[in-house]
Amino acid sequence: MRIHFGQNARSCSFRQYDFETEENFRRYGAADPPRYNLAEFRLQFIFFWGEQDAMVSPPDIQRLANDLSPAALRAVIRVNDDTFQHLDFLVARDAKVLVYEHCLP
Known part of the structure; x- marks a missing residue:
């Protein structure tokens, strides 16, 4: 949970968990996680x-x-x-x- 909080703080957005590019493509179909x-x-x-x-x-x-x-x-x-x-x-x-x-x- 702390990692997800830090990811959102660094990106200045409220989005789903960032698993890194390869896993993001597998899960979300894009390099970056989608915003809520x-x-x-x-x-x-x-x-x-x-x-x-x-x-x-x-x-x-x-x-x-x-x-x-x-x-x-x-x-x-x-x-x-x-x-x-x-x-x-x-x-x-x-x-x-x-x-x-x-x-x-």
Whole structure:
């Protein structure tokens, strides 16, 4: 799983596992793995981003949001804290108020 994550990060795309050229041809019929068709996703998404996130940038979020169908993207929300980082979504004491209460009905 970590390898697949790194492949997607290096390619700046969200695509299937890269087995290298020969195996990709066998599995996918092409040298490169196909991109996931995010326009077909039917789940609804809310993207949150933090100003100090070193792993996900606003252009990354915008690129992903553009690939989703309009019906799937509910919102893109900047966390209202200039110091919010990637791991803060998991460990920040105020994550519940800054992020997760937005998701509650």
